[in-house]
Amino acid sequence: xxxxxxxxxxxxxxxxxxxxxxxxxxxxxxxxxxxxxxxQAAGLLAVWVVMNQIPNLDGWSxxxxxxxxxxxxxxxxxxHMFADNLWTLGRDYVRTGTFDRFLVRPVNPLFHxxxxxxxxxxxxxxLVGLALVLVAAPQLGIVWDVPAIAYLxxxxxxxxxxxxxxxxxxxxxxxxxxDSVPVTRVIFEMHEFxxxxxxxxxxxxxxxxTLLIPYGFASFYPASYLLxxxxxxxxxxxxxxxxxxLLSIAMGVWRFGLKHYxxxxx
Amino acid sequence: xxxxxxxxWRIYGxxxxxxxxxxxxxxxxxxxxxxxxxxxxxxxxxFWRAVYASxxxxxxxxxxxxxxxILLAQIFSDAANVSSVIYDFGAGLREGQIIHxxxxxxxxxxxxxxxxxxxxxxxxxxxIPLALFIWIVYGLTLPADPVIWGAFAxxxxxxxxxxxxxxxxxxxxxxxxxxxxxMSVVRxxxxxxxxxxxxxxxxxxxxxxxxxxxxxxxxxxYLPVSLLSGITPVSxxxxxxxxxxxxxxxxxxxxxxxxxxAVRVITVQGG
Numbered sequence: 001x002x003x004x005x006x007x008x009x010x011x012x013x014x015x016x017x018x019x020x021x022x023x024x025x026x027x028x029x030x031x032x033x034x035x036x037x038x039x040q041a042a043g044l045l046a047v048w049v050v051m052n053q054i055p056n057l058d059g060w061s062x063x064x065x066x067x068x069x070x071x072x073x074x075x076x077x078x079x080h081m082f083a084d085n086l087w088t089l090g091r092d093y094v095r096t097g098t099f100d101r102f103l104v105r106p107v108n109p110l111f112h113x114x115x116x117x118x119x120x121x122x123x124x125x126x127l128v129g130l131a132l133v134l135v136a137a138p139q140l141g142i143v144w145d146v147p148a149i150a151y152l153x154x155x156x157x158x159x160x161x162x163x164x165x166x167x168x169x170x171x172x173x174x175x176x177x178x179d180s181v182p183v184t185r186v187i188f189e190m191h192e193f194x195x196x197x198x199x200x201x202x203x204x205x206x207x208x209x210t211l212l213i214p215y216g217f218a219s220f221y222p223a224s225y226l227l228x229x230x231x232x233x234x235x236x237x238x239x240x241x242x243x244x245x246l247l248s249i250a251m252g253v254w255r256f257g258l259k260h261y262x263x264x265x266x
Numbered sequence: 267x268x269x270x271x272x273x274x275w276r277i278y279g280x281x282x283x284x285x286x287x288x289x290x291x292x293x294x295x296x297x298x299x300x301x302x303x304x305x306x307x308x309x310x311x312x313f314w315r316a317v318y319a320s321x322x323x324x325x326x327x328x329x330x331x332x333x334x335x336i337l338l339a340q341i342f343s344d345a346a347n348v349s350s351v352i353y354d355f356g357a358g359l360r361e362g363q364i365i366h367x368x369x370x371x372x373x374x375x376x377x378x379x380x381x382x383x384x385x386x387x388x389x390x391x392x393x394i395p396l397a398l399f400i401w402i403v404y405g406l407t408l409p410a411d412p413v414i415w416g417a418f419a420x421x422x423x424x425x426x427x428x429x430x431x432x433x434x435x436x437x438x439x440x441x442x443x444x445x446x447x448x449m450s451v452v453r454x455x456x457x458x459x460x461x462x463x464x465x466x467x468x469x470x471x472x473x474x475x476x477x478x479x480x481x482x483x484x485x486x487x488y489l490p491v492s493l494l495s496g497i498t499p500v501s502x503x504x505x506x507x508x509x510x511x512x513x514x515x516x517x518x519x520x521x522x523x524x525x526x527x528a529v530r531v532i533t534v535q536g537g
Binding site: 027028031035038039041042043045046049050052053054055056057058179181182185186189190192193195196200201202205 | 315452456
């Protein structure tokens with residue numbers, strides 16, 4: 001337990017250094033932090049244009065869809081800010097041999113990998129997600145009392161860990177493939193489904209997003225619960241359990257990868 | 267005359283032949299792109315089916331027309347992003363290779379253009395698996411008349427050339443700012459919506475449609491794809507080509523003028 005404060009202050013040290021580097025190029029920092037806003041805006045504008053011309057989408061109103069969209073974006077932003085470096089494990093650390101550096105230091109290598117690059121690009125996603133939830137909530141009669149805020153925070157953080165766990169599992173392939181981006185991207189991209197109500201898809205996709213690649217727990221089910229829709233308690237409250245379960249699998253996969261890691265010798 | 271042509275062919279043909287070789291090195295990425303595109307297609311189809319559950323027409327289009335347009339747009343929308351000009355300028359300035367490109371006794375713009383055309387063709391060939399998936403799973407209504415196919419190809423190439431010149435002008439700002447990343451992100455996001463890749467221009471409110479028509483992005487997605495999908499009748503072809511050729515002439519001369527000015531302030535970062 002004594003490790004926790006030590007790693008906490010260590011992480012802060014890493015982030016401070018990273019921000020110092022980023023602020024050397026202030027314009028780049030600002031562009032990076034806001035770049036995802038532009039990308040999200042294009043998709044949202046299309047949804048807005050279409051939804052303005054129809055009464056609802058399969059029984060879901062525009063604010064309801066924005067809430068779902070906002071929740072998945074918030075969860076994604078946690079992964080984007082704190083665990084984006086997982087994407088580069090193969091390309092920037094294993095292939096180049098710099099991963100060896102982590103193994104000779106008295107710090108957990110996974111912690112080191114994550115702390116090595118706080119990704120400010122995720123800030124834009126966080127702002128978009130937050131704005132969507134804040135814009136949608138009053139139109140949906142959601143009252144921000146303590147239980148509602150606590151529920152939202154719990155679900156968003158759990159959703160973030162679902163993203164991180166899935167990315168960790170897939171990025172371990174980088175130990176063998178030298179570049180894990182294609183593998184990670186294929187699973188990661190599944191979260192796109194969870195931007196919309198899962199009811200609009202064929203049943204198999206809803207099941208996939210619930211059982212196998214459970215991004216549904218990060219957006220659709222919590223949103224349904226907040227909206228007072230009919231949703232099983234196991235689905236409405238499942239996100240933390242799913243996150244813990246996936247993380248334990250991910251840690252096992254990570255340790256397996258680490259054991260089989262052989263340096264490239266470059 | 268013949269000798270000059272032969273020389274040009276050898277030089278520019280050689281430049282063009284590099285692109286496919288570069289590409290073969292990344293086959294796992296090609297499969298990833300296919301998979302990611304399929305996810306997008308499945309989402310689009312589900313979304314539009316849900317939209318049309320509560321209406322019969324939208325922007326004058328039926329569900330079948332919209333799906334046909336959107337699926338074809340998914341296959342061809344890459345044409346709005348194949349141009350590597352902005353990147354070539356940015357990286358060329360940062361790493362200094364742009365000096366070699368400029369010192370060569372050939373026209374830099376033509377060299378990059380032929381490479382971009384080959385890149386377009388490769389991208390379209392790489393879309394064949396996606397097109398097959400769409401055709402088998404969802405079905406496509408394609409024109410039987412070869413004239414429409416020809417009109418589509420001309421319109422796509424013209425639109426691509428227009429966008430190439432537009433990107434050339436955007437890329438020139440790199441000579442002043444030495445930084446292209448932010449601009450390319452914004453350009454990509456604007457292109458995604460205003461090219462008509464997400465929704466056909468017919469469905470946009472007037473003010474958005476006006477912007478989409480003024481910006482060059484719809485020239486390479488909406489105009490050709492609406493021809494191919496049958497939204498735009500063939501009789502409109504001459505009008506569309508006239509617009510595209512007008513855009514092309516203006517942007518071509520503008521791009522050459524701006525490049526000549528911009529190249530004077532060239533600052534290579536540590537090349």
